[in-house]
Amino acid sequence: MTAPLEVRGCRWIAVPGATDVRGSVKFLQLGKGLAFTPRRLFWLRGMPAGEWRVRQAHRDTELVLFALQGACRIQLDDGAYRQGVMLEDPASALHLAPWVWHELADFRPDSAIVVVASALLDEARTLRDYEAFKRERPR
Amino acid sequence: MTAPLEVRGCRWIAVPGATDVRGSVKFLQLGKGLAFTPRRLFWLRGMPAGEWRVRQAHRDTELVLFALQGACRIQLDDGAYRQGVMLEDPASALHLAPWVWHELADFRPDSAIVVVASALLDEARTLRDYEAFKRERPR
Numbered sequence: 001m002t003a004p005l006e007v008r009g010c011r012w013i014a015v016p017g018a019t020d021v022r023g024s025v026k027f028l029q030l031g032k033g034l035a036f037t038p039r040r041l042f043w044l045r046g047m048p049a050g051e052w053r054v055r056q057a058h059r060d061t062e063l064v065l066f067a068l069q070g071a072c073r074i075q076l077d078d079g080a081y082r083q084g085v086m087l088e089d090p091a092s093a094l095h096l097a098p099w100v101w102h103e104l105a106d107f108r109p110d111s112a113i114v115v116v117a118s119a120l121l122d123e124a125r126t127l128r129d130y131e132a133f134k135r136e137r138p139r
Numbered sequence: 140m141t142a143p144l145e146v147r148g149c150r151w152i153a154v155p156g157a158t159d160v161r162g163s164v165k166f167l168q169l170g171k172g173l174a175f176t177p178r179r180l181f182w183l184r185g186m187p188a189g190e191w192r193v194r195q196a197h198r199d200t201e202l203v204l205f206a207l208q209g210a211c212r213i214q215l216d217d218g219a220y221r222q223g224v225m226l227e228d229p230a231s232a233l234h235l236a237p238w239v240w241h242e243l244a245d246f247r248p249d250s251a252i253v254v255v256a257s258a259l260l261d262e263a264r265t266l267r268d269y270e271a272f273k274r275e276r277p278r
Contacts, residue, residue: 019185021187021190022186022187022190022191022192023183023184023185023186023187023190023192023246024183024184024185025181025182025183025192026181026182026184027179027180027181027260028179028180028181029178029179029180029259029260030177030178030179030259031259032259034180037176037177037178038169038176038177038178038180039168039169039176039177040166040167040168040169041166041167041168041173041177041180041255042164042165042166042167043164043165043207043253044162044163044164045162045163045165045207045208046158046162046163047161047162048160048161048162051160051161051162052161053161053162053164068182068184068207068251068253069184069208069251107162112207112208112251114182114207114253116180120168120169120170120171121166121168
């Protein structure tokens with residue numbers, strides 16, 4: 001399941017699947033690994049080497065992220081502890097509780113990163129300033 | 140929005156997004172194009188040319204399908220009318236009501252097809268035999 005996670009609110013979830021001569025299928029299902037009802041889905045593609053995407057924390061929203069193709073580094077930060085892990089194992093998705101600052105970078109060529117969110121996008125409930133995150137995070 | 144749909148229970152939905160120097164992002168959000176709460180998500184990859192995937196209809200489950208990468212043909216059938224359309228436009232996803240027989244084939248190399256479903260997989264509520272579908276479909 002890739003690197004052990006030491007940042008509060010982060011955990012790996014198993015992504016089951018099957019492969020045969022007609023290709024592979026992978027699943028995420030509510031209550032079977034996926035702990036929240038998805039209300040939003042977004043996917044990132046075409047990231048040039050050296051670029052970053054997503055630098056934020058949510059006040060309420062839970063996320064599940066996975067590399068459908070390729071890989072990237074995700075920097076995780078609970079305000080007290082920071083850890084970088086690779087999002088690259090197709091059998092593992094990363095669950096983030098609210099109040100985890102996260103940044104995506106170091107995209108492998110042709111990566112496709114999928115993010116499943118528990119709520120619609122609400123800019124008023126999204127922190128995009130790291131200092132504000134540090135100041136406002138719950139202790 | 141690609142081909143007009145004439146099979147009952149099928150419609151295209153717009154997939155909004157944005158592209159800049161750091162890559163592209165596409166969204167599906169509940170109530171903003173996506174008409175049901177997702178409870179299951181699966182994605183297909185590595186389909187060899189000439190193979191098919193998914194030949195079925197659901198009694199209850201709604202689906203949204205899109206080509207995150209590449210393309211495929213999807214054969215749609217409401218029991219009275221049959222139509223094949225290409226799933227290839229990144230700005231369009233295909234919404235299927237229950238009781239639409241669907242088959243995926245003619246995958247372009249390196250395609251990644253994503254399916255969002257309104258319910259967990261329930262084999263007892265899934266028809267995999269076309270003749271049974273024709274017999275049991277509501278009129």
